[in-house]
Amino acid sequence: MIYKTQQSQLLDEILWMVFGSSSDAMLASVYNANPGLADYGPILPGGLAITLPDGLGAAPPATNQAVRLWD
Numbered sequence: 001m002i003y004k005t006q007q008s009q010l011l012d013e014i015l016w017m018v019f020g021s022s023s024d025a026m027l028a029s030v031y032n033a034n035p036g037l038a039d040y041g042p043i044l045p046g047g048l049a050i051t052l053p054d055g056l057g058a059a060p061p062a063t064n065q066a067v068r069l070w071d
Contacts (some may be wrong), residue, residue, distance in 0.1 A: 001054070007046035011037075019056060029053050 003014060011030060015022035031037055033051045040048070 003050045003052050005008075005044045005046055005048040005050060009044050010042055011044065011050075014050070014052075015056075018052060026056055029056055060063045 001063075003018065005014070011027060012022045015026055015030070019026070020029065030052060033053045037050065055067075
């Protein structure tokens with residue numbers, strides 16, 4: 001997946017927005033998939049295309065679950 005940054009975003013923030021979590025392993029995977037990304041520092045410029053590797057985050061929980069109030 002390709003993600004385009006907005007001005008002054010942090011990579012950790014992007015991972016939270018896209019995958020709902022962030023870890024050192026996830027950050028390392030993104031840096032490995034994007035040589036030179038670390039050269040930008042912690043605050044990324046706007047319009048930067050970042051490759052987010054497949055399988056990086058867990059699937060989001062299902063929100064369409066039926067709830068029974070009475071049996």
